[in-house]
Amino acid sequence: MEPPICTKCRAKPSVYHRAYSGERLCPDCFRESLKERVKRTINRFHMFEHGSRIAVGVSGGKDSLGLLRLLAEIEEETHGSDVVAVTIDEGIKGYRDEALRLVGEACSGLGVESVVLGFGDLFGTTMDDIASRERELSTCSYCGVLRRRALNEAAKSVGADRLATAHTLDDMAQSVLLNILRGDAGGMATIDPGGGSLEGFVRRVKPYCEVPERESALYAYLSGFEFQSLPCPYAEEAMRNDMRGFLNRMEAKRPGTMFVTFNTGLKMIPTLSKGEAMGHCRLCGEPTPGDTCRVCQLLGR
Ligand code: SF4
Numbered sequence: 001m002e003p004p005i006c007t008k009c010r011a012k013p014s015v016y017h018r019a020y021s022g023e024r025l026c027p028d029c030f031r032e033s034l035k036e037r038v039k040r041t042i043n044r045f046h047m048f049e050h051g052s053r054i055a056v057g058v059s060g061g062k063d064s065l066g067l068l069r070l071l072a073e074i075e076e077e078t079h080g081s082d083v084v085a086v087t088i089d090e091g092i093k094g095y096r097d098e099a100l101r102l103v104g105e106a107c108s109g110l111g112v113e114s115v116v117l118g119f120g121d122l123f124g125t126t127m128d129d130i131a132s133r134e135r136e137l138s139t140c141s142y143c144g145v146l147r148r149r150a151l152n153e154a155a156k157s158v159g160a161d162r163l164a165t166a167h168t169l170d171d172m173a174q175s176v177l178l179n180i181l182r183g184d185a186g187g188m189a190t191i192d193p194g195g196g197s198l199e200g201f202v203r204r205v206k207p208y209c210e211v212p213e214r215e216s217a218l219y220a221y222l223s224g225f226e227f228q229s230l231p232c233p234y235a236e237e238a239m240r241n242d243m244r245g246f247l248n249r250m251e252a253k254r255p256g257t258m259f260v261t262f263n264t265g266l267k268m269i270p271t272l273s274k275g276e277a278m279g280h281c282r283l284c285g286e287p288t289p290g291d292t293c294r295v296c297q298l299l300g301r
Pocket residue numbers: 090127139140141143144232233234235236
């Protein structure tokens with residue numbers, strides 16, 4: 001049987017059924033609609049200003065490489081801002097090495113400047129070191145905190161005023177549920193797609209927050225670029241995996257569940273009260289609400 005015709009151009013056969021909207025799209029219309037979606041998200045959350053310098057956190061996976069391509073395209077068309085790729089090398093042998101090659105190739109193809117910053121240079125340790133030591137917390141807990149700092153440092157080092165990360169709609173919906181299940185109301189701040197401006201932090205934005213991971217994967221496939229699909233050897237976020245499974249099942253039963261979850265989470269983002277002004281870490285001098293920042297605590301400085 002012939003596939004149904006694209007509901008947008010009404011000319012070409014569709015390859016994708018977008019269950020939450022009822023559209024059936026051909027490859028060209030799908031890619032175009034994804035770009036329009038990202039543009040709309042950028043406007044909805046007022047992410048950039050004219051002349052912004054955007055550091056895009058690129059890991060080498062499908063989501064970040066797709067976002068880099070789309071932002072480079074959008075900014076070239078609108079002559080709005082310039083884009084630079086920042087990559088963090090956590091020091092994970094056999095895993096990060098391949099990703100670094102893919103990022104390098106993608107950036108030279110797109111004509112985008114690319115900068116790599118390593119945990120080793122910044123913290124004097126690597127994830128391989130940390131994983132081999134006795135620890136109280138999971139590997140990912142360390143990695144998440146250190147990578148956040150490293151991305152901020154990398155963005156500052158290239159003079160960026162925005163730091164774009166490729167969190168997808170799925171990541172956002174999972175985070176909403178995780179925050180609820182952990183009782184972490186304050187954690188809801190991390191899903192803010194437009195980012196707040198806090199002194200010492202490059203403003204973080206998430207232009208992929210309304211792109212389902214499935215569509216990010218299809219975009220990568222239809223664009224034909226190479227990306228890393230090898231999972232990290234330390235991946236162990238058990239609870240997030242549970243949320244992923246649950247949300248995927250719900251989305252299949254009730255299309256649109258992830259959008260509803262994310263949009264509900266947005267209404268729960270706490271606003272920093274005036275009394276909670278940032279101070280500086282007594283050890284490293286970086287901004288923190290307490291007297292020692294999380295990085296120094298975790299590294300046992
Ligand atoms: Fe880091 Fe965990 Fe991601 Fe591996 S899976 S890169 S350890 S956060």
